[in-house]
Amino acid sequence: DVKVTQSSRYLVKRTGEKVFLECVQDMDHENMFWYRQDPGLGLRLIYFSYDVKMKEKGDIPEGYSVSREKKERFSLILESASTNQTSMYLCASSLTGVSYNEQFFGPGTRLTVL
């Protein structure tokens, strides 16, 4: 079974702090994704990566950056956290061919920015 793990289930940070959300998958998937889930808005794609050191902007990349130094690990970085980044963050991975392969999701990190 594919396993996608996220470093924290719950996180509370202060405005202006730098925040790292880590995601690791154990199935050698090429593609990795970061989404945020907000009530009434569904899942929105922040960034994705097709390969190590590659990244692509999703629909809402502003205020975020990512890092993929190893195939199994994809990090989401909030350079200076703001209250409007309070959300549920979901990481996912899939095999090559992003459009037609199901994505496997981690359990999510609920981030609160005070």
Added chain:
Amino acid sequence: DQQVKQNSPSLSVQEGRISILNCDYTNSMFDYFLWYKKYPAEGPTFLISISSIKDKNEDGRFTVFLNKSAKHLSLHIVPSQPGDSAVYFCAASDGNQFYFGTGTSLTVIP
């Protein structure tokens, strides 16, 4: 602008009856569609998919119907079970990325 919409935020169904969850999309370039189920405190899990070359796909109690002319898809669950109570997301792909709907919370009443 939301390209994939689930207009019903919630749905309640009696156990044993049919649950019908609906999803509408606006982009005619979408050619692959999926449904995910999400329990509280867990990530979404894949349920069923359908390609635009088909109008129906069935997997056990779950059937997805696609009406391309109406840009509408629906998920039918028959018979509904209490364990089906979850949030259901539809997702559509244009070949570059998936776009998710806002979700419908299904409650199956025993």
